[in-house]
Amino acid sequence: MNKLKLYIIALIFFTPISLWAQQKVIKKNLPQPKLVVGIVVDQMRWDFLYRYASRYGQGGFKRLLRDGFSCDNTQISYIPTVTAAGHTGIYTGSVPALHGIAANDWTEQATGKMQYCTEDSTVQTVGSTSVAGQMSPRNLWATTITDELKLATNFKAKTIGIALKDRGAILPAGHSANAAYWFDDVTGNWITSTYYMNQLPAWVNQFNAAKNAEKYIAKDWYPLYNIATYTQSEADSNVHEGLFKGEKSPVFPHLISKINKGVGTIRNTPYGNSITFDFAKMAIAQEKMGTGNVTDFLAISLSSTDYIGHWYGPNSVEIEDTYLRLDNDLSSFLSYLDAQLGKNNYTVFLTADHGAAHNPAFLTDHNIPAGLFSGNNVLKELNAKLKTEFGIDKLVLNLGNYQVNFDNTTIANAQINIDALKAYCINYLQQQNEVAYAIDMDKISQASIPSQLKQKIINGYNRQRSGVIQIILKPSYFQGYGLTGTTHGTWNPYDTHIPLLFMGWGIKHGELKRQTTMADIAPTIAALLHVQEPNTSVGEPIVEVFEQ
């Protein structure tokens, strides 16, 4: 009787405590999350987290802010702030000087040859007969956090990269990935290359056979809400936005199904992000990600925000609508992760590869100094002047990435004095109204420029792949696009201030105001997973984000 009583008492009083204790131990002893999901929102300015917040739902960006940890002052510490360098910077914890991805396209300084970051003619497309699959990570010098996870688990971890853009999928997934998948405009298929595999998995073929991109395009692009309610943007009809083919003004609805430009049109609509999430969900389920004994890693990049941003600029109803739709898609994706893996069993981070400038004409309409740098005209005039001075035409191959890329072979053969040539170019460039500075990278330690700017320039200078003179424009000036839309690539805060949010396993709730950098992301994930940081990492773990 006494024993029974004691047993009942024990049952009532101790069981819940011991269960609770047990759960706590289990939670603490879980050696790692089941899955890490990296989400890069291409061209997402940091301020978009707050600018459209009044109409974000509870399950997307606001959930990351509410339950997760926001590093609210995350900066990119190098130039050029472009897609390939950004995705590589996030996943290597490093900078172009060290990881090798100097830009999207660069000039090989030894040969003068233009090189696209992920182009690789030694591999073949898998999943289409187009050449869009002749891509690999072979130009990347460094390891990624995804590579390091592979090394740490004796290659048992499954790592996959997914993005419409090849470079958005390939560079984050690293050298040792199970797969990287990107979008083929000719067929509307998700494809890969023989670098990874010789045929697509059955589930990818199945996804492609369903013609999902065509289905999205058939819906056309109508605004999510009444057009009059988009109060964070310019009026829908304005002169600062580009036009879809066949449209007379840049206004909703965008009847994309009527534009005979093929299935690649999906890139320029919010549906490009939706289909990327659809495909990512399928990858998680079909590849059984997060169900093994070690952590898996899914690297997703959402490219359509960038295409739409370039076309319409950050003050457009189109961009506002794109972020409201992305918020819905993100909410659905996070719910999917909850259902598949359990709420606190995965870690997710969300960031961007770069931001974007305001449209220069929009700024000058509001009396804020801005403008365009006509690189082609400057290149022409500079080469003409150099011909007069040094006797040879086209000594400058291009001004790509705001750098003077010389024809070094011709210069060497003609025994031209390189110091005199550089001095002449710098003098000419600094006479241009749009140019703040032109800097000889061989003498940057002597340049009279602020140290913060100097560091960004040095971090971005890869001596094999970057031009030897760096051009710094005045703020809110840029090169390469017309008077509509926008671009990115400079050192200025609108291009370098990116969102950075963590949520889930091992992450506490909070917000950090001190400055962190893009290069801190990979070391933070490395510390969380107890794996070695990537081999050119220069960042620091952001220790404030970790649960005790």
Ligand SMILES: [Zn+2]
């Ligand atoms: Zn980008």
